[in-house]
Amino acid sequence: MLNFNKFKQVIPLLFVLTISMVLAGCYPEHNQSTFDASGPVAERQLNVFWWILAGAAIVFVLVEAVLAYSIIKYRRKDESETPKQTHGNAKLEFVWTSLPALMLIIIAIPTINTLFYAADPPKHALEQHTLKAIGHQWWFEFRYPSPNESDKEIVTANEVYIPVGYPVSIELDSVDVIHSFWVPKLAGKVDMVPAEGNTMWFEADEPGVYYGQCAEYCGDSHANMRFRVVAVPENEFNDWLIYQSTPATESADPLALEGKEVFKTAGCSGCHALKTVVNKGSKGRIGPNLAHVASRRHLAAGVLTNSEDGGLVNDSYLQENLRNWIQDPNSIKPGNIMAAQGVVYTNPDRKLTEGEISALVGYLTTLK
Amino acid sequence: MSSLPIPIPNIRIPRPVHPTGIWSWFTTIDHKRIGILYGITAFFLFLSGGVEATLMRLQLAGPELGIVSAAIYNQLFTMHGTTMIFLAIMPLSAAFFNYLIPLQIGARDVAFPRLNAFSYWTFLGGALMLKLSWIGGATDAGWFGYAPLTSIDQNPGKGIDFWIISLQILGIASLASAFNFIVTIINLRAPGMTWMRLPLFTWMTFITAILLVLAFPVITVALIELTFDRYFGFNFFNVANGGSVVLWQHLFWVFGHPEVYILILPAMGIVSEVLPVFSKKPLFGYATVVLAGAIIAFMGWMVWSHHMFTVGLGPVANTVFTITTMLIAVPTGIKMFNWIGTIWGGSIKLNTPMLFSLGFIAMFLIGGLSGVMHAVSAHDAQQQDTYFVPAHIHYVLFGGAIMAILSGIYYWFPKYSGKMYSEKEGKIHFWLMMIGQNVTFFPMHFVGLDGMPRRIYTYAEGMGWDLWNAVATAGVFILIAGFLVMINNLGRHWRNGPTAPSDPWDGRTLEWSISSPPPEHNFDEIPVVTALDDWWVTKQDSQNRAVPVSGGSGEETHDIHMPQASYWPFVVALGLFVGAYGVVFNDLIFPYLIAGIGLIITFIGVYSWSLEPVNDPE
Numbered sequence: 001m002l003n004f005n006k007f008k009q010v011i012p013l014l015f016v017l018t019i020s021m022v023l024a025g026c027y028p029e030h031n032q033s034t035f036d037a038s039g040p041v042a043e044r045q046l047n048v049f050w051w052i053l054a055g056a057a058i059v060f061v062l063v064e065a066v067l068a069y070s071i072i073k074y075r076r077k078d079e080s081e082t083p084k085q086t087h088g089n090a091k092l093e094f095v096w097t098s099l100p101a102l103m104l105i106i107i108a109i110p111t112i113n114t115l116f117y118a119a120d121p122p123k124h125a126l127e128q129h130t131l132k133a134i135g136h137q138w139w140f141e142f143r144y145p146s147p148n149e150s151d152k153e154i155v156t157a158n159e160v161y162i163p164v165g166y167p168v169s170i171e172l173d174s175v176d177v178i179h180s181f182w183v184p185k186l187a188g189k190v191d192m193v194p195a196e197g198n199t200m201w202f203e204a205d206e207p208g209v210y211y212g213q214c215a216e217y218c219g220d221s222h223a224n225m226r227f228r229v230v231a232v233p234e235n236e237f238n239d240w241l242i243y244q245s246t247p248a249t250e251s252a253d254p255l256a257l258e259g260k261e262v263f264k265t266a267g268c269s270g271c272h273a274l275k276t277v278v279n280k281g282s283k284g285r286i287g288p289n290l291a292h293v294a295s296r297r298h299l300a301a302g303v304l305t306n307s308e309d310g311g312l313v314n315d316s317y318l319q320e321n322l323r324n325w326i327q328d329p330n331s332i333k334p335g336n337i338m339a340a341q342g343v344v345y346t347n348p349d350r351k352l353t354e355g356e357i358s359a360l361v362g363y364l365t366t367l368k
Numbered sequence: 369m370s371s372l373p374i375p376i377p378n379i380r381i382p383r384p385v386h387p388t389g390i391w392s393w394f395t396t397i398d399h400k401r402i403g404i405l406y407g408i409t410a411f412f413l414f415l416s417g418g419v420e421a422t423l424m425r426l427q428l429a430g431p432e433l434g435i436v437s438a439a440i441y442n443q444l445f446t447m448h449g450t451t452m453i454f455l456a457i458m459p460l461s462a463a464f465f466n467y468l469i470p471l472q473i474g475a476r477d478v479a480f481p482r483l484n485a486f487s488y489w490t491f492l493g494g495a496l497m498l499k500l501s502w503i504g505g506a507t508d509a510g511w512f513g514y515a516p517l518t519s520i521d522q523n524p525g526k527g528i529d530f531w532i533i534s535l536q537i538l539g540i541a542s543l544a545s546a547f548n549f550i551v552t553i554i555n556l557r558a559p560g561m562t563w564m565r566l567p568l569f570t571w572m573t574f575i576t577a578i579l580l581v582l583a584f585p586v587i588t589v590a591l592i593e594l595t596f597d598r599y600f601g602f603n604f605f606n607v608a609n610g611g612s613v614v615l616w617q618h619l620f621w622v623f624g625h626p627e628v629y630i631l632i633l634p635a636m637g638i639v640s641e642v643l644p645v646f647s648k649k650p651l652f653g654y655a656t657v658v659l660a661g662a663i664i665a666f667m668g669w670m671v672w673s674h675h676m677f678t679v680g681l682g683p684v685a686n687t688v689f690t691i692t693t694m695l696i697a698v699p700t701g702i703k704m705f706n707w708i709g710t711i712w713g714g715s716i717k718l719n720t721p722m723l724f725s726l727g728f729i730a731m732f733l734i735g736g737l738s739g740v741m742h743a744v745s746a747h748d749a750q751q752q753d754t755y756f757v758p759a760h761i762h763y764v765l766f767g768g769a770i771m772a773i774l775s776g777i778y779y780w781f782p783k784y785s786g787k788m789y790s791e792k793e794g795k796i797h798f799w800l801m802m803i804g805q806n807v808t809f810f811p812m813h814f815v816g817l818d819g820m821p822r823r824i825y826t827y828a829e830g831m832g833w834d835l836w837n838a839v840a841t842a843g844v845f846i847l848i849a850g851f852l853v854m855i856n857n858l859g860r861h862w863r864n865g866p867t868a869p870s871d872p873w874d875g876r877t878l879e880w881s882i883s884s885p886p887p888e889h890n891f892d893e894i895p896v897v898t899a900l901d902d903w904w905v906t907k908q909d910s911q912n913r914a915v916p917v918s919g920g921s922g923e924e925t926h927d928i929h930m931p932q933a934s935y936w937p938f939v940v941a942l943g944l945f946v947g948a949y950g951v952v953f954n955d956l957i958f959p960y961l962i963a964g965i966g967l968i969i970t971f972i973g974v975y976s977w978s979l980e981p982v983n984d985p986e
Contacts, residue, residue: 049747049750056737070716071716076716083648116683118746180752189752193613213819303828334439
């Protein structure tokens with residue numbers, strides 16, 4: 001006979017094992033960890049997760065323990081033995097029907113509460129902090145209301161600033177397939193469904209660069225559709241808005257001037273706008289806006305890092321990335337529209353020369 | 369027949385008379401041989417899905433690897449999902465339906481034996497068509513095929529067409545099979561086999577068949593709409609012209625969630641057979657387990673939008689589906705507790721089938737709990753489309769469905785092969801499975817909550833996902849080792865194993881009352897059932913055994929008329945196969961020429977089939 005008291009000691013051990021197993025997977029320091037909730041929406045969502053995790057851990061340990069116990073205790077010792085033929089027990093079955101139901105009701109309350117909390121921005125959210133996020137294959141377009149003209153919007157791509165401590169309402173849209181807008185540390189995802197007009201909101205407690213990534217499979221380079229949200233104090237945010245609405249200073253560097261010409265003749269400007277301000281609700285361009293491309297920490301939608309550590313731009317990294325990208329975009333982002341339709345990639349006669357690429361890189365580097 | 373107003377052309381082809389050899393397999397309508405065909409075909413398809421999975425895991429073993437391209441990777445995960453669901457787990461379950469249902473209810477065959485053969489050949493055609501689409505580029509829009517990724521603009525290749533048409537063909541096979549089992553279980557039960565004396569596996573088959581009949585039309589409609597969009601410029605899912613991409617998601621998941629129960633209920637049925645036998649105790653709370661299965665099937669229709677918590681349906685809709693999804697955990701929990709109640713106080717023998725069934729409980733519990741975590745929809749916004757979901761689905765479908773199916777494969781091996789497998793190798797297989805699946809799938813929880821989206825062919829260095837991805841990939845090789853042990857064990861012993869007795873496990877249900885393997889006509893005399901677990905009761909009560917069977921069909925062995933073999937089910941399935949290719953390649957030679965040829969073959973097959981008597985007059 002197995003000693004039940006001895007077995008009871010195994011239960012806390014199992015519990016500790018479970019908890020440590022789960023904690024083995026918590027890495028709040030990682031870029032997209034959901035355990036490092038850095039804003040109220042993500043915090044509330046993480047809280048309900050702790051509740052259900054605790055409940056699940058208790059159920060897991062109890063059920064696995066009873067299972068293990070009965071396998072050990074009731075092993076067949078004698079081939080001829082026939083155990084008592086019990087067919088059921090109504091009381092017992094009532095208990096294990098109603099207990100889980102009760103547990104679920106308890107967990108449903110904070111769940112539903114948080115659902116409604118995350119759905120709509122708080123009343124004090126400001127109109128000028130309304131961010132439009134538009135999904136493209138495979139990059140993100142961002143728009144803010146222009147601080148100067150009420151019928152205009154400023155446009156940028158793949159890197160967007162938000163003011164710390166302010167709720168940011170987000171209007172989601174997509175120009176092609178379904179994408180999903182997800183910054184794990186700030187809030188759970190909401191899909192960018194064409195023509196559905198989804199909305200969400202988040203708020204950052206602390207300044208920092210928050211990683212985001214498309215979470216809905218959207219074709220070939222779904223894996224390469226990333227973005228960054230940079231949370232800064234409000235005054236810096238306002239400065240950034242002004243800066244984004246003003247074009248980069250023209251450079252007199254001859255290489256840059258040559259590059260500017262190539263930008264037009266090679267067909268780049270057909271898809272990439274350099275304008276910083278557009279009419280409200282106007283249709284976006286096919287490619288990302290490049291007005292301040294040299295100021296962004298990453299190139300190609302968060303795929304290439306323009307510095308050693310993901311911080312502010314280092315020109316030599318940026319130039320190398322630009323060169324690689326222009327030379328063979330498909331090796332960095334398979335299936336992208338530029339490589340498939342750009343005339344310098346489809347027509348061998350128009351292929352960019354080394355010199356043209358250097359000029360383009362030189363020009364784009366000046367777009368600070 | 370002579371009263372038919374139309375003249376019957378004299379196309380009488382002599383009936384096939386091959387009792388053995390390759391040809392006999394093409395024309396057989398014996399439910400047991402069809403069951404074996406289903407099982408072996410589905411097992412090979414399962415392995416093909418495993419190869420696809422292995423390639424994906426290799427690609428994800430480290431950051432920024434280049435083992436496969438983005439395009440190939442996307443095809444791999446789409447084909448892996450479609451294969452495992454439609455070509456592996458469903459037909460593996462169908463193999464058990466086919467082989468066991470007539471045996472468990474005391475019948476000599478299914479209600480429509482030729483329709484049964486037709487189901488198999490049609491399934492094989494659909495499966496071949498889907499897998500052969502790897503040549504020239506398979507579908508890459510995900511097994512869920514979300515619009516508008518499947519539109520002709522986004523995806524002009526033939527891969528999507530192959531996917532659509534082969535799913536339609538597979539749907540025909542599933543529907544034919546489902547109707548067959550519903551009719552069989554309602555009508556062909558042996559005398560005394562009342563509903564509440566049905567073996568649990570038969571009950572779950574019955575419920576699954578009803579789910580199939582109700583669920584498949586929904587996906588059929590969705591696929592027809594998609595076909596119209598792609599082939600004829602319709603706009604069901606074209607937002608630019610007023611269509612809706614969310615419509616597809618609703619249609620797909622209204623089918624897709626019952627489909628989940630189509631995958632798991634047969635597995636639960638198998639486990640409910642194995643646990644009592646190896647515990648020497650009846651199933652705890654038989655009526656409750658049956659009822660819980662029925663409730664799960666019913667409620668399975670009310671939870672589909674929990675796949676869509678992040679689509680933006682709004683907090684009210686999400687609340688409704690949160691509550692229904694949490695509720696469905698209750699009947700599932702009841703089943704878990706009743707299984708444990710079954711082994712509690714029993715006399716447990718840890719043979720391989722029992723180990724797999726116990727492993728099922730242990731693993732399915734994890735999948736069930738992570739399922740409830742998804743139901744906590746507020747946090748599901750963080751889990752959705754991350755690796756947390758593949759972790760869940762693999763604990764439910766691998767730790768759940770596949771473990772149960774493996775349990776069934778070992779449990780009934782003596783019955784269908786007539787041989788015994790090696791218990792030692794079976795146990796090695798079990799432990800390799802248990803270790804392998806946890807090493808492979810548990811780390812997916814970690815990387816999922818660590819922000820790794822699913823369906824990405826690569827990830828950047830420095831995201832912190834390297835370690836657990838490498839561990840998951842290592843786990844695959846443990847699983848591969850396990851399946852090699854299994855194939856060697858069962859393959860070898862099927863040919864040269866020791867002869868199996870008719871009732872090696874001291875079974876409880878009727879299939880153990882006849883020889884291993886059963887004769888073609890199954891039962892010399894149709895049994896008369898007096899109790900739940902009739903065979904066990906008969907064995908326990910020696911007086912019962914002496915009672916001469918009365919009230920049965922009264923047929924003597926030499927009078928048994930079994931339905932005769934037929935070519936036509938194969939011909940009809942062939943016609944559908946040709947026609948399906950014709951639809952995909954509709955511009956070859958002449959528009960829809962090949963489709964027309966397929967239609968004609970199908971028509972000839974159906975016509976000849978309908979005029980062919982079940983048995984030729986002697």
